[in-house]
Amino acid sequence: MSYVGSRVRPIDWEARTRGETRFAADLTSPQHLYAAVLRSPHPYAEIVALDVSRAERLPGVRAVITTADFPEGITYLHRGAPLSDRPPLAAGVVRHVGQEVAAVAADTPEEARAALRAIRVRYRVRPAPLTPRDALADGARRLHQRVTDEANVAFRLDATWGDVETGGRAGTTVVEGDYVYPSVSHVCMEPNTTLAAWDEASGTVELWTSTQAPWFIAKEVSHLLGIPHDAVICREVAVGGGFGSKSKASEHEVLAAALSRKAGLPVLLELSREEEFGSNKPRHRFETHLRTSADEHGTLRLFDADVLVDNGSYSHMGTSVMRVGMITLGSMYRPDGARFTSRLVDTATQPGGQFRGYGTPQVSLAVESQVDELALRLGLDPLEMRLRNLGPENETTLCGYDVTTSRLGDCLVAVREGLDWDARKTAVATGAAGGSSSRGLGVAAGMHGSGAYAYEFANRSDAAIDLFADGHVRVRHGSADAGTGQNTILAQIAADELGVDLADVEVLSMDSERTPFELGAWSSRGTHMTGSSVGQAARELGDQLRALAEDKLGGGPVTLRDGRAVAPTGEVDLGDLVGLSDAAEGDVLSHETSYVLEGTEMISTGKDRFNLSPTYAYAAHGALVDVDRRTGKVTVLDYVAAHDVGRAINPTAVEGQIAGGAAMGLGAALGEELVREGGRVVNPTYLHYAMPRSADLPSIRPVIVNAEDPAGPYGAKSVGEMSIVPPGAAVANAVRDAVGVRITELPITPDKVVTALAEQEGRRRHHGLWRRPGRWWVALLRALYPYGLHHVLHHWGTRLGRGVGPAGHRPPAPPEVLRPGNLDAVVAAVADGAQPIGGGTDALVERERQSRPAPVLVSTIGVPAMRRIRSEDGALLVGAAVSLAELEEALPPELAFVADAVRSIASPQIRNSATVGGNLAQEKRCWFFRNGFSCYKRNGVTSPCYAVTGDHRFQHAVIDGHRCQAVTPSDLGTVLQALDAEVVLQRGQTTRRLPLADLYDGPGELALADGEIVQHVVVPVPTSGRRGSFRKLALYQGDFATASATVTASVDDDGTWHDVRLVLGAMAPTPWRATATERALEGTTPTVAGVRRLLDRELDRHAHPLPGNGWKLDAVAGLVEHAVEDLLAQ
Amino acid sequence: MSALRRRTDAPATAAAATPLVTLVVNGRSVEAPASRPLARVLRDDLDLTATKVACGRGECGACTVLVDGRPTMSCVTAAGLVRGPVETLEALADEATDLREEFADAGAFQCGFCTPGQLVHATALARRADELVGGDDLPGAVRARMSGNICRCTGYQAITASVCAVLERRAAGATSGPSCGHADPEEAAS
Incomplete structure (x- = not known):
């Protein structure tokens, strides 16, 4: 059989699915120290003094390194001079929050982290620009001396391609606009990890490091350590995702190596998730101003762009990311001309890096949005418009690409058929979706290379094949399989070329000593470059074997199949040929070869058009979305991703790349964005970084448009990067189609949609603050924040106060964790000062940020009486230690809406551990507070509330916010108030009963006396006739509510409502009852519109939103509309 | 040392x-x-x-x-x-052999770092296959239950399909059954 083209399992599936595959942090050998990195807390500061002597003296500390441990003035090579600008550890200046300042190796991770606190750094903080616009403003601090003549412009690229004059004249319909693709994180599941082992005798260092490109790691580490390239020896280890981020150094490898050299012992450096989000190099943010014109036939005539690319604080691959992005204007379509100016702008934020798609998704968002807008103006179907503008095959594009085959047209047709485009378009046009939800269809196309000639030798790949005397084969290549399936397709290729069983092929990758030269798995080069070199090596080895067999068997022709060489005169096992070769060494015959690509051009100065790649991949993606006009929530219902990949070497792996890339693109389209405040990332956790969970995504349907490209290998093109390019515009176009608003800045979160719809409908809210003196003080403070108050509180006020996280130079003592078996013991422990907890899932995380965490934690989960749910007098008595999962299972049908609320909380795993009491008592919701900002609530009254001027769109209060804008996160605390639930509290032997509404006296703050605990919750079970509904708007499945609404009412047979409860969550510091609306509804027969009118009036009267979260009022009113509809339908 | x-x-x-x-x-x-x-x-x-x-x-x-x-x-x-x-x-690996094979056949892992967590969770679901299969939207139910297991590589497509396939086979007590990776989008929306 032919393995190439077949759906074979990953060759290492057995080990990977048994959990036996070792990633760097799983290695137990060699034994090692643990490292931790001290990072800058400031976006820009001079380092006045750096003293590590106290840290060095601490017990357990084996090495501390600073810039003094590296040659003076040395920087990462990256793209080469003049843009090599980043030192391995800060040299006198820090230029972004998170920049590495020093690093420690110690016996335990706790000792290493504690030692960081013993390092004394005196910073002189300086203002510096945090956005490209600020960086280009007059008087902005220059972050570096650059060679361009504009301040803070690291690199500028201008070009004019084709016939701009003609295009300008002929393009009679013009659209123009600004588009923003945000900074998003790769979020590889494996954090960057390196185990380094220095060998003093040989002056070499071995690295087990999570990388896509061992060669580049060796290049940077050897340069920075001042040792030869081959003294850095990478070893094979599993890599948990790369997506481009690991195609160059991730700035921790050399720290591990330098620490190992200094300590004389192996060192493991494993970055935390917060470091991954907050310090590593995300996608470059692009601000694209684009003007596109077309003629009356729908033919594109001219692209004219002015682009700002946020470089961040240091230059990594920004120059080529920007270049590849701009190429979008001259690659896929065939306008008469394209013209652009693009600037790579330095800002004091985390630097951008390499990310799947490499600039193309950013510019594609603008191009593909405008193609749709032009289609709309010209009255053309957007899919048809693209079909009219396809670039031709076997021709050179405006940007200089020599295109071989292109099946983009077939991809578009596949989308049309797959989505039932024409029929659905008609249905959408006639409003078939109906109600508050609108549906829309969107399409976007894309193009990407298969490898890029970006460096010297990037047109070369070497590979080796070993044949062993027992007949098994080993492929050796110097690249790395970070999850793309590369090792499997290489094995497929070798098996085919040598006619052996796939099970008899193993693959060795990454190893610097045992694999030949290869630059690595980046720029979609895996399939073309390494696939070609392995194929060539196997073919050439096959030639040797055929010759040996012909000699032995006395004639030919010889074919290789089933592990044997077969001639008309006889056959022989391949392994038996090893001993017959003069080239064999022992029981192995090896062959190494070098594949050199012809016909591509290396990026060089003085030119602006290059044929970078041997072959180009294409794709068209189509999305069917549902837009909830009430809440702004966009849901992708169906998604077809059709790809021209040439021939798929392993269709299952190709479909995996398509679906995975599309999902990642959908994440950026709908939720993902690194949000910063003062240059510091405020959402460096999975909790706050809204990436898609399983339930957030539709069924993504990959379509492989089968083709064959002569450039090969085996007819194949690339696939891994292509799939992330179209989703942004496909979704934006579908949203435009659904509700008529064009969102030009990703992610398309509910705030943007609701705000645009309000504008479209001419809705505005008036809160009449002038006649609400109770709000004047808060309004004044908020008004003063941007005029210096924030600055003063941030720079000076935060120096006072409790602090954040543990203090002291020794590891904090772990808490004593008690789980007594009876209530009296719990109460006694709490009376002695222990912190009561349930499953501890919130408390254990939260204590990391506390300056004085409780030394004793006492859990209620060991108390049988607190783990029971009993029925009594028409109510459920729910013990505080009942888990959320147990609660959900125990709820009767009358409380189905409570079960809905429970199911929306966190994840099933958390619901299995987290308790009812713990949920009610969990810490406030605010990404500044939870992520360790020295804020008003965390640090004390002299500190600012970062939400006032920071990003408060989703999490913060719109009603009753005072100095703190946080809200109570508990969905249970909200939904149960609509049932008039009560809590029973216990202190000593005394119990008291409190309405749940009175439990909270602040955001996530309980009105408990010292030593008091929540014993159980009394949940009245509604009698027949009482109805309820819970609705929640969240950024992903399991997120805290951005807004929630619970409505309950007793409904008479004639439809009259009584005892209405309307409780809003995440709107105010504590769950908020719309009591005026409740009263007004008493005894009426409500309509959805009527409730909305009443509620809007009440919200307008009470709300005091921050500048960016007023939209939540519309969203929560929309949720109430949904809930009322539910009640009317029950 | x-x-x-x-x-x-x-x-x-x-x-x-x-x-x-x-x-x-x-x-x-x-x-x-x-x-x-x-x-x-x-x-x-x-x-x-x-x-x-x-x-x-x-x-x-x-x-x-x-x-x-x-x-x-x-x-x-x-x-x-x-x-x-x-x-x-x-x-759990032996108990999860059918899941592991289905994962391998469907492309339900790429880098494999989240895979142990996915498989452990899926194993727990598979023990309750009878209870889960038979609802009107098995893929939707599986997606909801697996939403605490983040995967950055696969887009969840193949994971969902694999788990559904195994749940259906276990519930049927048979060795093969229909795959159900693609929910009807119209249904899923309602």
Whole structure:
């Protein structure tokens, strides 16, 4: 059989699915120290003094390194001079929050982290620009001396391609606009990890490091350590995702190596998730101003762009990311001309890096949005418009690409058929979706290379094949399989070329000593470059074997199949040929070869058009979305991703790349964005970084448009990067189609949609603050924040106060964790000062940020009486230690809406551990507070509330916010108030009963006396006739509510409502009852519109939103509309 | 290298002060400090490294193990709060053979870092296959239940399809059944 083209399992599936595959942090050998990195807390500061002597003296500390441990003035090579600008550890200046300042190796991770606190750094903080616009403003601090003549412009690229004059004249319909693709994180599941082992005798260092490109790691580490390239020896280890981020150094490898050299012992450096989000190099943010014109036939005539690319604080691959992005204007379509100016702008934020798609998704968002807008103006179907503008095959594009085959047209047709485009378009046009939800269809196309000639030798790949005397084969290549399936397709290729069983092929990758030269798995080069070199090596080895067999068997022709060489005169096992070769060494015959690509051009100065790649991949993606006009929530219902990949070497792996890339693109389209405040990332956790969970995504349907490209290998093109390019515009176009608003800045979160719809409908809210003196003080403070108050509180006020996280130079003592078996013991422990907890899932995380965490934690989960749910007098008595999962299972049908609320909380795993009491008592919701900002609530009254001027769109209060804008996160605390639930509290032997509404006296703050605990919750079970509904708007499945609404009412047979409860969550510091609306509804027969009118009036009267979260009022009113509809339908 | 403390040598430094609790891990009794996160007990003390730690905050599911049969985030579960026997992928791999094969056939893992957590969770679901299969939207139900297990590589497409296929086969008691990766989008929306 032919393995190439077949759906074979990953060759290492057995080990990977048994959990036996070792990633760097799983290695137990060699034994090692643990490292931790001290990072800058400031976006820009001079380092006045750096003293590590106290840290060095601490017990357990084996090495501390600073810039003094590296040659003076040395920087990462990256793209080469003049843009090599980043030192391995800060040299006198820090230029972004998170920049590495020093690093420690110690016996335990706790000792290493504690030692960081013993390092004394005196910073002189300086203002510096945090956005490209600020960086280009007059008087902005220059972050570096650059060679361009504009301040803070690291690199500028201008070009004019084709016939701009003609295009300008002929393009009679013009659209123009600004588009923003945000900074998003790769979020590889494996954090960057390196185990380094220095060998003093040989002056070499071995690295087990999570990388896509061992060669580049060796290049940077050897340069920075001042040792030869081959003294850095990478070893094979599993890599948990790369997506481009690991195609160059991730700035921790050399720290591990330098620490190992200094300590004389192996060192493991494993970055935390917060470091991954907050310090590593995300996608470059692009601000694209684009003007596109077309003629009356729908033919594109001219692209004219002015682009700002946020470089961040240091230059990594920004120059080529920007270049590849701009190429979008001259690659896929065939306008008469394209013209652009693009600037790579330095800002004091985390630097951008390499990310799947490499600039193309950013510019594609603008191009593909405008193609749709032009289609709309010209009255053309957007899919048809693209079909009219396809670039031709076997021709050179405006940007200089020599295109071989292109099946983009077939991809578009596949989308049309797959989505039932024409029929659905008609249905959408006639409003078939109906109600508050609108549906829309969107399409976007894309193009990407298969490898890029970006460096010297990037047109070369070497590979080796070993044949062993027992007949098994080993492929050796110097690249790395970070999850793309590369090792499997290489094995497929070798098996085919040598006619052996796939099970008899193993693959060795990454190893610097045992694999030949290869630059690595980046720029979609895996399939073309390494696939070609392995194929060539196997073919050439096959030639040797055929010759040996012909000699032995006395004639030919010889074919290789089933592990044997077969001639008309006889056959022989391949392994038996090893001993017959003069080239064999022992029981192995090896062959190494070098594949050199012809016909591509290396990026060089003085030119602006290059044929970078041997072959180009294409794709068209189509999305069917549902837009909830009430809440702004966009849901992708169906998604077809059709790809021209040439021939798929392993269709299952190709479909995996398509679906995975599309999902990642959908994440950026709908939720993902690194949000910063003062240059510091405020959402460096999975909790706050809204990436898609399983339930957030539709069924993504990959379509492989089968083709064959002569450039090969085996007819194949690339696939891994292509799939992330179209989703942004496909979704934006579908949203435009659904509700008529064009969102030009990703992610398309509910705030943007609701705000645009309000504008479209001419809705505005008036809160009449002038006649609400109770709000004047808060309004004044908020008004003063941007005029210096924030600055003063941030720079000076935060120096006072409790602090954040543990203090002291020794590891904090772990808490004593008690789980007594009876209530009296719990109460006694709490009376002695222990912190009561349930499953501890919130408390254990939260204590990391506390300056004085409780030394004793006492859990209620060991108390049988607190783990029971009993029925009594028409109510459920729910013990505080009942888990959320147990609660959900125990709820009767009358409380189905409570079960809905429970199911929306966190994840099933958390619901299995987290308790009812713990949920009610969990810490406030605010990404500044939870992520360790020295804020008003965390640090004390002299500190600012970062939400006032920071990003408060989703999490913060719109009603009753005072100095703190946080809200109570508990969905249970909200939904149960609509049932008039009560809590029973216990202190000593005394119990008291409190309405749940009175439990909270602040955001996530309980009105408990010292030593008091929540014993159980009394949940009245509604009698027949009482109805309820819970609705929640969240950024992903399991997120805290951005807004929630619970409505309950007793409904008479004639439809009259009584005892209405309307409780809003995440709107105010504590769950908020719309009591005026409740009263007004008493005894009426409500309509959805009527409730909305009443509620809007009440919200307008009470709300005091921050500048960016007023939209939540519309969203929560929309949720109430949904809930009322539910009640009317029950 | 006597200076190095790693894995089986000793638990965390200061943890010695906290009381030890006894856990049953994969059928074996082990002692651990009550405050120590279960994931560290598994990985560092017992060298059960199938369980991964990707966030340390109970937010991603890479550390999922079964406690008393229920999927649990081991990174935020203190050893002292473990309420039953612990099962990790090392002990579940044989039981999950059909899931593992389906994962391999469907492309349900790429880098494989989240895979142990996905498989552990799926194993718990597969034990309840009879209960889960028969609803009107099995893929939707599987997606909801697996939403605590983040995957960055696959887009969840193949994971969902694999788990559905195995659940249906287990429920039918047969060795093959229809795949159900693609929900009807119109249905899913309603």
